[in-house]
Amino acid sequence: MQVSGFNSTSNRIFDFICLWILPLGYLLLLSALFFLPGRSLHHKLFYGLFSIPSLIALCLRPREIKELIREPVFIALLMFAAWAMLSLCWGPQDDESIPGQFKPALHTLLLFAGSYLLVRHRSEIIQPLLFSAAIVGLIATVYNLYMFSRIYEPGLRLIGGGAFDNPLLSSHIFGFFCAYWLSVSMICKRRQMLWLSLPAMAVMFTAVIATGSRTPLVALTLAALWLSFICWNRRSIVLLVALAVGGSGVSVLFARMLIERGDSFRLEIWQLALQRIAEHPWIGHGYNASLTLDPGVGYALQEPHNFALGVLYYVGIFGLLPWLFFQAWGLLSSWRYRVQPLFIVASTWLIFGIGAGLTEGGGIISRPKEHWFLLWIPLALIAALTINQRARRLLALPVNTLAPAAFGQMSANAQVIEEDGLGPKVLRLVDGSFLKLFRRRRWYTSGSFNPYSERFAVNSEQLRTMGIPTPLTLGLYRLEDGSSAVHYSPLPGNTLRQVLQGITAPAVRQALVERFGKFMAQLHEQGVYFRSLHLGNVLVLEDGEFGLIDLADMRIYPSSLSLSLRQRNLRHMQRYTEDRRWLFEDHFEALLQGYAMTASESAVSNLHRQVLAASHPARAH
Template identity: 80%
Template sequence: MQLRGFSSTSSRVFDLISLWILPVGYFLLLCALFFLPGRSLHHKLFYGLFSIPALIALCLRPQGFRELVREPMIVALLVFVAWAMLSLSWGPVDGESFSGMFKPPLHTLLLFVGCYLLVRYRSDILAPMLFVAAMVALIATTCFLVRFAHHYEPGARLVGGGAFDNPLLSSHLFGFFCAYWMSVSMSCRHGRLLWLSLPAMLVMFAAVIATGSRTPLVALTMAALWLSFICWNRRSLVMLGALATVGISVFCLFSKMITERGDSYRFEIWQIALQKIAEHPWIGHGFNADLAIDPGVGYNFQEPHSFFLGVLYYVGILGLLPWLFFQAWGLLSSWRQRVQPLLIIASTWLVFGIGAGLTEGGGIISRPKEHWFLLWIPLALIAALSINQRARRLLTVPVQKLSATGLQPLAADAQVIEEDGLGPKVLRLTDGSFLKLFRRRRWYTSGNFNPYSERFAINSEQLRRMGIPTPQVLNLYRLDDGSSAVHYAPLPGHTLRQVLQGITAPAVRQALVERFGKFMARLHEQGVYFRSLHLGNVLVLEDGEFGLIDLADLRIYPSPLSLSLRQRNLRHMQRYTEDKRWLFEDHFDALLQGYSTTASRAAVDNLHRQVQQGGRPARAH
């Protein structure tokens, strides 16, 4: 009993972390620098709301580590971190403890762990969360620009508010979110979102220009070229044309800004850094080594102003190899799995970071700060998406565009199975397959970021991998009017409601209800919360097993469902008169008997108590 109670408590803690704490922590990691008073608070928020919770979750479910280490990017990262820690043995001896040097790599690794858990259990919220974070950045940046323009003096450079204190570092975040809006403009499916992304991109680009930093302009050019390549379509031609136009305009309007500061001692810094690298080219000077470069200006630079040179200086060629590998593998994985829009965004961020890191940075592993937006944040998201894409928890079927003229031959002579005031909703096509239509949603709703047709496909695949029969998705479509559709092969069988209606022998019906109770308990114990669970959405297959249909309104939780979610499932089934009579009146004991074979005693007692209290059935629909 104590063991079961501990298991239940650990499951609730894991659910709280995966479903709520990690999303909040990731959101603040992305946008909190725009409004926090300093970086130290940003560090604490990351540690308390993302890094430490991710560590606790990994300790509660250590089996997740096996899936992590199957990802080549994670393996390369572990090799890189291990080599960096090993380099402490030949680095300089200073007063900082080993534990202090170990914390930055640990928190970097936990960023990857947290992103993996976030994508695995809350992939539905990821796209809306990125959008809201980008909106926070957009609003804050607009305020920064207005204030900057109001107090502008010749030669001034935009720093921004919040935790920003350096125009070059500020440009990293402005460019990061400019790359986001650029990605949205290339991949969004709704006109309103497109028309929002274009001015948002211009605002963030204006902020980059106002910082007076030139490297982000190169990085954004690289990001635009990558987007044109990975999303090759008609918009790519527009992107390339706009890139040329903007490039010429920026050079003409801001040529003084681009040329007046010369090379900012970059070549001198790089030459001195290469001389120092040549002293220990293979193993580097050590992760904890100091770096001081004076290019002849009377003061020292603490970074080589290049991530590439920084890696060579600290961990040498042997450390550079895994560093180069996980970036190259991230881009290759994004290209291979470009059906996933989030990978397009993440890979664009990575390309932007690679471009910005050509002449900026140098600290290879640091606490959370602006440099994380150039490397670790994009890489962690790509790794998480790749792992879960390979496990088929994300969309794997490409979405095809379907015009009204293309829909007509597909739906010709089809039988209307379900319709509403706007027209057909479910069609049985002439080949026996089904086409289910989902109406257009408002652009700012979750249905826009995660269309219900795609939810249907993802849920179907996940349930099939759990051993629960579901329809086989054949195609996904996006219609001209903003609606979506899923084309699937039906399961052979009849709904449980139809089967029960055709049974006249009470004993046979009772046995079937008992089997359904066992099936329902299996769903609940596997974390499947099917909001629309009723006897019309459960099929009795030809082999006697149960299957599920109408899967868009379904969610899979990390742990067995809580008692409250099970109650909500039961209340929904009590809304249907026939379902209520068969399950909760005539054969309730059989339902409990089947449910108890899998579910815990507490869950069975909860079901019994709820039905005895007489949940009020709502009007069926």
């Protein structure tokens, strides 16, 4: 009982971390710099709400590490971090403690681990999180631009509020979210989102211009070229034309800003850095080494203003190889899985960071700050997406546009299985397959970020990997009226409700209810919360096994379902008169016996109490 109680407690803690703490921590990681008074508090929020919770989650469930250490990007990162820590052996010996040197690398690794856990267990919330962070950044940027316009005079550069204290570093964050809105404008399917993304992109781009920094302009150009390549469609042509026109406009309107500072001594800085690199080209000067460069500007610089040169200086060619590999592999994975929109957003961020890193930066592993937005944040997201894409937890099918003529041809002579006041909802096509329609939702709801047709396909694939039979998805469609549709091959069999209606022998019905009790317990123990669970959505297949249909309204939790979620599932089934009579009145003992074959004693007792409470509600006094 003590072991069981500990397992239950650890599962609830793990679930709470993955479902609530990590999303909050990730949102603040992306957006908190806009409103926090300094970076120190940003560090603490990341440690307390993302890094440390990720470590606790991995300690509670070490098996989660298995998938993580199979990812090439994470393996290369481990090699890079290990080599950087090993370089402390030949780096300068200072007074800082060894654990203090390891902390930045550990927190970077935990960023990847936490991102994996977040996508693994809350994949449906990733797009809303990114959107929410971008909205926070948009509102803060509008305010910053307004305040800047009130004090502007020639030569003044926008820094921004919150934790921003440098125009160049501020431009990285403005450019990061400008790249996000640019990505959204390329992948969004609804006009309302396009009408928001284009002005939002213009606002963020204006902020980039106001910082007076040229580095993000180069980075955004590369990001736009990458987007037109990875999303090749009619919008790509528009983007390329806009890029040419916009580039010409920026060159004309801001020519002075672009040329008056020349190359900002970059060539001299790089030449000096290469001379220092040549002293120890293979192993570098050490992760904790200091760098001082004097290009003749009257003061010394601490960075080579190029990320690759920084890596070469600190950890040499041996460190540069895994550094180059995890970026190249991340882009290759993004191209391979580009059907998933999140890969397009994350890879665009990575390209932006690569572009910005050509003339900026130099530190290789640091505490959370602006440079994380150029490399570690997009790369961690790509690694997390790749792991879960391979495990078939994310959408793997393209969503095609279904024109009215094509829809009419597909649905010709189809049998209407289900309909509502707006028309057909489920059609049996002439070839025996099914087409299920999902009505258009408001653009700001979760159904806009994760259409129910796509949820159906993803849930179906996940359940099959868990050994639960589900319909095979044949195609996903988007209709011109904003609705979505899923085309699938049905499971051969009858609903459990139909089978029970056809059974006349009580003993046979009782045996079937007992088997269903065991099946329901298996779902609950595997963390499957099927909100629409009732006997009409459970099929009895030709081989006698159970399968599930109508899968859009379903969620898979990290651990077995809590008692409260099991109660909610039962209450849903109790709403149907015939189901309630068969399951909770005539054959309730059989249902309990089947449920007890898999579920814990406490879960069985909870089911018993739930049914008794529903059967004998308290009378009002």
